[in-house]
Amino acid sequence: MASASSTSARSLFADSKMRLADRVQVNVNNVASLARHIIRGSKSSEMIMHSARNFAMQEHAIENSEINLKKLQLIHVHLAYQHDSIMRSSQQLEEVKEQAFSQTNFKSSNLMLVRFLRCQLKQKPNFTVEEPIPVFCKATKFYNKVALRDSVGTYTYGNITLAAKELSEKILKRINGKINSQIAFLCPNDASYVITQWAIWMCGQAAVPVSKLCPFEMIQYFAINSDSKLLITTPENAELFDRIATATKIDLMILDSDLKEIALTKSINKFSPDSPISFDINSTNAMILYTSGSTGYPKGVVLTHKQILNQISALVDAWKLTSDDAILHVLPLHQSHGIVNGLLCPFYVGAKCIMLPKFNANDVWAHLLGIKSVTDRQKITIFMGTPKLYTLLIEEYNTLFSKDLKIEDYIRSTLKSKTRLMACSTDTLSPILYQKWIDVTGHKLLQHYGMTETGMFFSQKYGEYYEHGYVGLPLKGCSVRIRKKNEDDKYETLLECNHRNNDLKLILDRQLKTVTGELLLRGDGVFKKYINKATDTAFTDDSWFKPGDTCEYSTEKNMFRVVARTDFDIIDTGNYKISALQIETQMLNHPDISDCAVLGVPHTKMGNYIAALVVLKNEISSDALKEWMKSNMPECTVPNIIKIVPCIPKNAMGKVNKMELSLQMFMNNSELFNTGIHELLPVHQRAVNFFDRLALRDEKGKYTYGNIYAAAAEVAKEISKKVDKRVGAHILYLCPNDSSYIITQWAIWMSGHVAIPVSKLHPRELLEYYVDDSESDLLISTAGFSELMQKVSKNTGKKLMILDENIQKNTLTKSANKVEELQKIDNNTNAMIVYTSGTTGKPKGVVFTHNNIISQINTLLDAWRWKADDVILHVLPLNHLHGIVNALLCPLYVGAKCVMLPNFNSSDVWSHLLGVKTPDNKKISLFMAVPTIYAKLIQEYETVFEKDEKMRDYIKTYLTSKVRLMISGSASLPVPIYNRWLEITGHKLLERYGMTEIGMCISQEYDSDRTPGYVGVPLRGCSVRIGNQMKDGHYKTILECTNKNDKIDLKFYTEVTTDTSIVGELLVKGDNVFKEYYNKPDLTKKEFTSDNWFITGDTCKYSIKMKLFKLLGRTNIDIIKTGGYKVSALQIETQLLGHPEVLDCTVVGLPDAEYGQIIAAVIVLKNENFTVDALQEWIKAKIPSYSVPRTYTIVKSIPKNTLGKVNKKELILEMFSDKS
Known part of the structure; x- marks a missing residue:
């Protein structure tokens, strides 16, 4: 009944x-x-x-x-x-009978199993509980005990072990009997996970667990990076893993759909130990766990069996785990918290684990309150969660129970009497949540600290005093240090604490109430290495691991407290060092705040601003929040900026990736400059962060970062086969402006070589010069340029590699491929040789290292506020830095999108700018061009749109609302073009200064009131000088200006007033400056001063009143010395272009016996009937008489290169041969 x-x-x-x-x-x-x-x-x-x-x-x-x-x-x-x-129900009685029956057969069969497992581990015949043996071997001691219950049924340790043994034999066959390989697996949170994990270990392999919560591209990256030899998954994830297997060419094994049901039927008398695999637990890898990536690129942490066992042993001791315990498991099973703490620890002592397929607050409450448990008598004794999970449980409690006092009392008394331990990681566990859980359950949450590389390292001990925010003392076998830099910028140890053999020793450098500094860890459970990644920077010289956290020890409480991540959670602001976690804890005391994240975002004056993202329970203004904070928090900790957001993105463990959050939330904030938050990685390595994002659209289709990465990896393999050098080969390539260009560029870098981009506009003779001058080892071309490049190849004797003509079409279907043989890149190695335009002489090969390029990119990301949702329209040539770095590598570095046109066409550009050829969610937000392009766009506008008033209004409204930034460069921007573009579009073109050898160096500030003709101030990390060359060749410095962390430091070496303008030759220094001219050491030396400043050859002016720099022209060409005056050709050109009948012009200096040089103007007129005399009279009223041209030449067009530059030396020879 x-x-x-x-x-x-x-x-x-x-x-x-x-x-x-x-x-x-x-x-x-x-x-x-x-x-x-x-x-x-x-x-x-x-x-x-x-x-x-x-x-x-x-x-x-x-x-x-x-x-x-x-x-x-x-x-x-x-x-x-x-x-x-x-x-008990009849079903329960049958279960008891079945277990009793199993017991009668246990002795003889169990002996066989013990022998098998001992053979695997080379153990002595009689091991004790204290001996370090893997979990699946310990199962022999609990063979008939219940180990696990999931949605399918209840499994004994024997059920799981036998099922794992059979699966291990199948795995060995799939990998041809190899051992010490990696196997990536994805299983749900149920018995299939445990069976697969144990099976991988039984056959001597390392397990690489992944989660379905990770995106496809990230799982694929894990499989590739870990060098997995086999993929294993269950039928429900077969489609996902089949895609990964196809892309990576790794063998795939799908588990039987009835694996769990069969496991339930396994009995001991069917066990037969044959072909056992033996391994050494001290050296054999057991697992590769990937870090969450919350502080950067996910890293594969390699753990041996011995290290895992040491982590288990420490927790079993601290938490007093016994075989009578029953743990409710709701944590993800690809990270240490869920695997070691929540699964392996209870199995090691023969306890029971109730696994839920996923976290559901209602289900968790039902289990905690005894509705669903292992048996009627066995209730949950241990529960582990994250602050996020406890928050969701409190919300469910408030919804279901909080208004019924009887139920509240019942819940509290039940949990207090039945559950002995509830644990929580310390990620922003607010005091409100901590106290609320006590009120609801009667339990103080036990807090602990650990990370993927170390397992749990600190923990409050079961049964001892708990206090919110503190993580207790080091676990058994663990040692910690706290260190700090002294006045000499050297580290000194403030504290060392060792827990060995249950003997805790604490050494303090000095008697203080609290000791705070950088945390260092050492212990038996600390990881072995990162897979395929150096660990040099992860450890000190004396082998202490650097977790990157700041820690505090309280002598009064005799406990440790982790204050924050040293790099992201300690905010330097206004001479204070503030803990972001402490601010978050205080903010969570506000009754209307449900969640928050505090970030330090670099600022020009404060060093860092404190920025807070807040999720609200109830509507309240940010101003009201700030007033509350001012009343309840120290003034120095009150956030400068508060953003109300619907949610804060977190990973499966409830952690916030503050680096990515900074990029998303504050990259485009006019007050903030995100200095130092970008990883110092080449672009193609950064692509792993954005595999599923759209990277590029060309005339053939749309490509994700994963598409391009995969295609580049395949081309890289082909390159490696064709060049004799392992690294450092010079590879010259000619590709159109489409995905083939990026694929080839990335492939060259992936294979460890140097990229040399050239243009289809270069004549064959010039291409051959580039090949010979650069000493190219290989030429690459697309099918469209094969005829031209075959001639170049034949004439130079160099190998030619023609890309598959379907490379773009094929790329659309690719996903990230296996790239284990690709070269690791040292950022100090050469990355690119870019040839100068040759406007001032023969083209020179400018050598850049990866560091040079990354420095240029990072500088522009901050200056121009690049962010992941930007879309740039690319129309520039891809053999100069303007098109390569500014317009292509910058957007790809942050995960933005690039729309590439095959060549410039003014009609197509207008269509894209106005969104005619772009989807609503991919509207153009940035555009960069040279002045010639802007002039042609203006001509197109005047032809097509000018006469329609509604169209004029629409264009201006659309472009001011949709496009956030338009930039002009590579040549001087005439003021008339600037003014006309402003009139048409509402955009003040941002001007900047750079050259092939230095990348971008000076730029107008993003939020400045831009003044035409002026190029702004030095970019972050750049230093400039204005000087005059003395007779002995040395430069006398007049002015020096440095941008250090967005702070402009200006020094004058001459007397100045507010009306003074300083004019001289521009010199530049910084990480952006090139390494050398290839094979030209004497020329390289000549272009630098003795103290290593690069001589640009440009004449520059600095206005003290405007605090801006202005380029006057090339010192040897654009500065015309006439009649004792130095006149800027660029300034005269700007004035001439202001005349409504002048379409284009250039000004040069011609040799003259009387004046030294006379000024000559070459003019393109709009109206052929307009006379030179009329122009001469007009210009006399605009400029000083000594600047007025003496001679005029009318032409139909002025020859320019792809960047709109005029080669004035050649122009003089061509048009004024009698004068030259």
């Missing part, structure tokens, strides 16, 4: 079609019936019957309430379990 009632209670709500009112009535009746039955079993249950009657009387009040329905569901089942005299 009792059994029937219990069964009825459990299945009460199976019929989802039953009307709510009917379900409530049945529920109430069932509670009353069950209570009467319990009374018959015990007079002490009168209270329960009384409670049931109360529920029946309140039926009308809860008739249509889903919330109360859940409440009744929980309560009536509590009643079913409340009395110990209720008989």
